[in-house]
Amino acid sequence: MAEVPGHHMIEIERLTKMYDATHGIREIDLTVNRGVSLGLLGRNGAGKTTLVRTLIGLLKPNSGKAIVNGIDVSSDPVSVRKVIGYLPEVFGLYNDMTVYNTLDYTGRLHRIEARDRSDRIEYLLDRLELTEIKNMKTGALSKGLRQKVGFARALVNDPQVVFLDEPTSGLDPIAARGIESLIAELKKDGKTLLITSHIMPEAEKMCDCVALIKDGRLIASGKISDIKKKYSEPAVIVRLQDPASAGQAATMLRAMLPGVEATDSTVTIHGADPDKTTLMINRKLFEANIPVLEIRRQESSLDDVYFKAMEA
The missing domain is CATH 3.30.70.100 (Alpha-Beta Plaits)
Incomplete structure (x- = not known):
């Protein structure tokens, strides 16, 4: 599981995953540097989630290649999942399980030793301000708190790269601001983030760089300031x-x-x-x-x- 040399955390070359003649992603070329927060922007159905699911090894590409933290996602998806965290737009929690047990269960799936697991969970509960509700069942939580628990679950294995699919979608403004501040903390920690969004003001707050996807194709990518210069009058x-x-x-x-x-x-x-x-x-x-x-x-x-x- 050698690290990719230099600063690149994600390298994508001509990556294609089509479901049929019109749906999917086509020949995506994209590089994301270590510690960068990239916003993957596009309309619903443009291919954002397909790209993410291919990068984390849940979908096998038709052609092209993707390297995450030095690991080829096609040939070694199991190793990729050890170094990434993933918060899907729609995720399930076991409603009868407590917040603590949800994170403990996730830690066991990652085969984290018991002592390290409890240390990591206590750290995340404290950092995400979930300690007071750690013994509550997840089914009794508000949408904003469920999102935080999903976030904590994505961080249990202390991932190098975190994939967030529409992380503030459907949240009230206060809950959304809480998620945005968590993302800012992860950026300070030097994590590489790939965030899908169709809410531009939120993407602008959370991301350093953007990649615009239209009909499965990448039409522009780069620093937000450079993209603005290119397209703004x-x-x-x-x-x-x-x-x-x-x-x-x-x-x-x-x-x-x-x-x-x-x-x-x-x-x-x-x-x-x-x-x-x-x-x-x-x-x-x-x-x-x-x-x-x-x-x-x-x-x-x-x-x-x-x-x-x-x-x-």
Whole structure:
């Protein structure tokens, strides 16, 4: 079970798993570095869960290869499952089993020795704030607490890579925030995370990098900032001190730049390269004696970028 050399924790080459002519994943190429949190984004049915289930050895690919922590998932799925944790979107808990016994049972499945098992479980109960309910039956818990128990169960074997399928789906905002903070803790611990999601603001909070999947194909991947640069339309926002000067400022800037739009005390220049035009805009407005409060780059949300990429 040799570690993969360098920084790569997941390496995927031309990975294909098709159920029929249209459903599945096709020729996915993707590398995830150690300690990175990757958001796997796409509509329902795009192939996100199929990719995850193939990476953890639950599905056998038709072709291509995937290496997780130096282990080939096709030839050695048993070893892969020793180094990963998995929280499916829909998971079952034995409703009559207590929280502690659920984690103990999972530890025994991983063949963890009794003493190490109890130490690990107590650590997870404390870290995930489950100690007070450790003797409650899982069937009596709220959805948010059941999700936490599922999370704890995925971490019992202290995995190097954690796969989370829609981890905040269906949770109320407070429970979702709790899961997001757990994910932030795992990132601090240096774990590699692969998180599927279709909720863009949550993905943006949880992930460093994203991979966009459409109809089973990978259409873009990289750091969120780089993906935003690629797909977002640049724009400059100018906030003026005096709302009455917005019309004059817009007229003056239209003579030099396309895509100028004025509303109240703000002028927006669509399609303008912020790095090249900000100083020029500031100088022209200063020369025209139009007081400016701020000039800034308009930031696209991941939502905007996602829709633009999916339509491309």
